Amino acid sequence: MHDYALSAVTDPGFGNTLDALCSTHLPETPTKPASKKGKxxxxxxxxxxxxxxxxxxxxxxxxxxxxxxxxxxxxxxxxxxxxxxxxxxxxxxxxxxxxxxxxxRRLNLRLRGVSEKEEENIRDEVIRICEQTYPDGKGKFSFAIDSVDRLGKKQNQIGSKSFPHAVIVQFTSRIVRDAVWKAAKSSAYLKDNGLWFMEDLTPLDGERRKKLWPMAEEARTAGKAAYYVGAHAFINGTEIRLPAYAEK
The missing domain is CATH 1.20.5 (Single alpha-helices involved in coiled-coils or other helix-helix interfaces)
Known part of the structure; x- marks a missing residue:
């Protein structure tokens, strides 16, 4: 054995050196990279x-x-x-x-055809016409008629003809009113003087009667008895009705 080797073995500090070498950590082996499949x-x-x-x-x-x-x-x-x-x-x-x-409106009647004047006493004129229409009521109309009014202020002028506004007559007695209305339907006086009474219908009833008019007129032309009761029309005693779409 060489002297340097022997000295190393026999050297008291050699053990310490060896221990130091053994305690030194060597670098770890790197792990494998993740595979593509894992990614x-x-x-x-x-x-x-x-x-x-x-x-x-x-x-x-x-x-x-x-x-x-x-x-x-x-x-x-x-x-x-x-x-x-x-x-x-x-x-x-x-x-x-x-x-x-x-x-x-059941106590009312409308009177058409009464000529208009600048200063007129329309109430007295209506009473006179009612007496001519229903002679049996003479002496009663002063009390049976409540109010008389023109439906408008001026005449409607169409060409050379004038169309006076209607007159609305409000009765105090339903009996007298109905008697005048009944007599008016066959009054020669009204016909000869171009006068006629009408029922005072509501706007809704008036529209309905207008829609029923063609059917009533056609029935009369055919010789059938057609008449109205308020907004209802009858032909030979049977009420005629509007189609559902026409009622609206």
Whole structure:
């Protein structure tokens, strides 16, 4: 053994040196890089998780919108019911109002053909005409007629002809009013003087009678008995009705 080797072995400090060498950590062997297959699996997991989150978000949105739509539908149904009820109430009120207006006009008659003058006593003129129309009522009309008014202020001028406004006559007695109305239908005096009485219809009843007029006129031309009672028309005792679409 060489002297330098022996000295190293026999040297008391050599053990310490050896221990130091043995305690020194050597660098670790690097691990293998992740394979491409592992990377693909990781990407697929991310995509699946992302899509799942998106689907879950869409599901929550759809559930929310569905709940909102359901709530709106409930409100719409409620409003529709209220609207239908309101329409029924309006129709009922209109019917009652029409009945009241119709009842208030039952004492009235309209007289057409009475010439207009600058200063006229239309009440006295109407009383005179009523006495000529219904002679049995002479002496009663001063009390049986309440008010007489022109429906307008001036004459309607069409060419060389003048068309006086109608006169509305309000009676105090329904019996006298009906007697005048009945006598007027066959009065020679009214016919000879171009005068005629008419019922005082409501605007609604007037429109309905206009629509019924062609059917009544056709029946009369055919020799049938056609007449009116208020807004209702009858042919040979049978009431004729408008088609449903014409009633509106």
């Amino acid at each position: 693909m699996e990781t990407l697929e997991d991310v995509l699946v998780t992302s899509n799942a989150m998106k689907i879950e978000g869409l599901k929550k949105t759809v559930d929310f919108v569905s709940a909102e739509v359901k709530d709106v539908k409930v409100k719409v149904d409620h409003l529709t019911s209220r609207l239908q009820l309101g329409e029924q109430q309006i129709e009922t009120c209109e019917t009652r109002l029409a009945d009241l207006e119709r009842y208030s």
